[in-house]
Amino acid sequence: MKEWYKEWKKLAVEMRKKILMMCSEANSGHPGGALSCVEILIVLLEKVMKYESPEDPNRDRFIFSKGHAVPALYAYLLEKGYFEPEEIHTFRKYGTRLQGHPIKEKCPFTDFNPGSLGQGVSAATGMALGYKMKNDPRNVYVLIGDGESDEGIVWEAASAAAHYHLDQLTYIVDLNAVQLDGTTAEIMNLGDLKKRYEAIGFLADEINGHDFEELVKAFEHHEEGKPHVILAHTIKGKGVSYMEGNCEWHGKAPNAEQLAIALKELEESSHE
Ligand SMILES: Cc1ncc(C[n+]2csc(CCOP(=O)(O)OP(=O)(O)O)c2C)c(N)n1
Ligand SMILES: [Mg+2]
Incomplete structure (x- = not known):
């Protein structure tokens, strides 16, 4: 295993703990879909995206289209010192930087205000088209849910991305197989996405x-003239036995007792 993977594994455990702690304290939030996209975010922000800082005007762009899962991004920002440690206690409180969905003016690496599923995919596609027209070589990355992929606008955007040959654009679909109140297969089967x-x-x-x-490896893949999609199979609620694959934890916070069990499991997994 490469050295940085070990570091990333530790980071993933710490991020998962923070996701659960902030949701539990706020008694709201979306732990399931936050826990599933932790490794995707780590690779994107640690290795793939090019930036000097979040304020770098020329940096690559990121749109967290499945914005309800933003505790994963907040956990990364807390771990990396972009947020003060005590800000973990401000999640979902009125006026803070850590709103239930990320806000562009307040949250680093937030290039669109998501919340309405599907819109972020369209915005990312438009952004990539704009950069291409200006011969600006930067990349645009958008994180999409599988339930979100039920939205018609995702497919309008995808058609435009291919039509305009947006090879600076990458869609990452978090295929955790579960959406708000059931599995993706039973609610709206997406078929063979590839x-x-x-x-x-x-x-x-x-x-x-x-x-x-x-x-x-997938992020290194590129073909001139084609937009790229990474279909990432994940587990909703990853790392917490009673949450894994269970839609009950889509938008529900663990209570103090449940949190303690989850933190213990995560701690144990870090010694594996
Ligand atoms: C247009 C729109 N419809 C409904 C919702 C409410 N909603 C929030 S999350 C969600 C389910 C999303 O499922 P998925 O994309 O699979 O997210 P994940 O499993 O990654 O949490 C729904 C229906 C919304 N935010 N926007
Ligand atoms: Mg899902």
Whole structure:
């Protein structure tokens, strides 16, 4: 295992603990979909995106389109010192930087205010088109949910991305197989997403979204003239036995007792 993967594994555990602590304290938030995208965010922010700082006007762009899962980004920002440690106690409090969905003016690496599912995909696609027209070589990354992929606007955006040959654009789909109140298969089966995206004209990779090596490799993939989609299979509620694959934890916070069990499990997993 490469040295940085060990560091990232530790970071993932600490991020998961923070996600649960902030949701529990606020008694609200969306732990399931936050826990599933931790490794995706780590690879994006630690290795893939090019930036000097979040304020760098020329940096790559990131849109957290499945914005309800933002505790994952806040946990990263807390771990990395972009937020003060005590700000963890301000999650979902009125007027703070840590709102229930990220706010562009308040949150680092937030290039769109998400919340209405699907809109972020369209915004990211428009951004990439704008950069291409200006010959600005920067990349645009957008994180999409699988339930979010039910939204028609996702497919309008995808068609435009392929039509305009937006090869600076990457969609990452967090395929945790579960949405708000059931599995994606039972609510609105998406079919074979790889085939769907390829049929539109995307370069498509299907990987394990908890595997750092697979993520890094997929992000290195590029084909001139084609937008890229990374279909990342994950587990909703990853790392907490009673949350994994269970839609009950889509938008519900653990109480103090449940939090203690989750933190213990995560701590134990860090010694594996
Ligand atoms: C347009 C719109 N419809 C409904 C919602 C309410 N909502 C928030 S999260 C969610 C489910 C999303 O599922 P998925 O994309 O699979 O998210 P994840 O599993 O990654 O948490 C829904 C229906 C919303 N935010 N926007
Ligand atoms: Mg989902």
